[in-house]
Amino acid sequence: MTRWTMVLLFSACAAAAQVPDVSQRPVSRPDAAPADVRLEPSGAIATSKRDAVIRGGVAAISPRPRMRTPAVVRAIRKQQQLAARGGVCGDPGLQxxxxxxxxxxxxxxxxxEAIRLRSISGVALSEPAVMDCPTAQALKVWINASxxxxxxxxxxxxxxxxxxxxYVCRTRNHKRGARIxxxxxxxAIDISGFTLEDGSVITVxxxxxxxxxxxxxxxxxxxxCVAFGTVLGPNSDRFHQDHFHFDTARYRSGTYCR
Structure with a gap:
């Protein structure tokens, strides 16, 4: 072996000795983890029922997110569509x-200040109805709550x-000489029935x-009777046998509900 060969071998061995050993990233100490988190032999954190999140070197438990049901997804998309289209009376639910x-x-x-309302909170009207904003808002309360x-x-x-x-310019019950x-x-608005999602109809x-x-x-x-000032139905008189009458008139004695 020549002198230069010996020098080269010696230099290579010296350089290799200066290279640090490669070690795994340190893991959290077992006594720093919550009681319900166990550490696998490899050092990885394992949970059987909940997910573990590492925060500052300590395993913190967070609940596993639940999947949204199809009904919830449809409801969210419906509200997003309503908001995107905008609404009247400053309310995206009033279209x-x-x-x-x-x-x-x-x-x-x-x-x-009239509006022509076509749907409330995703519930359509059989025909666009002219009214003021307080009446539209009362209708929305009733639809959502009842x-x-x-x-x-x-x-x-x-x-x-x-x-x-x-809306129609007339007297009460079309009687001549009566109040407007x-x-x-x-x-005011009159409702004679309800159409269901399957196409069936419930009439008053x-x-x-x-x-x-x-x-x-x-x-x-x-x-x-909670949302409106006047509520009339089949038990009120012969003029309301086939529909509900709702209006937002206010009385000192409270809601007139018959």
Whole structure:
């Protein structure tokens, strides 16, 4: 072996001796982990029921996220679509069109700031209804708090409301010489029935005294007395046998509910 060969071998051995050993990244000490977290022999943290998250070298337990059900996903998408389209009265849940001032041909008729409402919280109206914002907002309260939960297990839930009347410049019950109806002020709407998701229909006329839908209709009628100033139904008089009348008139004695 030549002198230069010996020098090269000696240099290579010296350089190799200066290279540090490669070691694994240190893991958390067993006594630093929570009691319900066990450490595998390899040093990895293992949990059987919950996920472990390393924060500052200490294993912290966080709940495993739950998967969203298809119904929840559909509801979220529906609300996102409503918000994207915008709404009237400053509420994305009230879908419609701003109409503005609506004059009346009789003294006392007309709406200063009217809207034409087509759906509320995803529930469609059978025809666009003209009213003011307070009435639209009261309708939304009633639909969300009463109509949806009451009809949830019937025909897949409510799809739309059957509108029997909204804004029209007339007297109460069309009587000559009577006061102007709340319909003539944009504060009222008449509902004659409900169309369900499966296409079936519940009407006030046929359902009020029926065994199948009578209880649901009476419940929704009663609940409306919280949201509106006037609530009339089949038990009020002969003019309301086939529909509910709702308006936002206010009385000193409280809601007029019949």
């Amino acid at each position: 419609g069109k701003i109409v503005g001032a609506v004059p009346g041909h009789l003294p006392g008729c007309g709406v200063a 109509v949806k939960p009451t009809l949830r297990d019937m025909g897949g839930g409510v799809a739309s409301l059957r509108v029997a009347g909204h 109806s709340e319909h003539g002020k944009g504060r 006329l046929k359902g009020w005294r029926s065994r199948e839908s009578g209880q649901a209709l009476r419940q929704m009628h009663s609940d409306a």
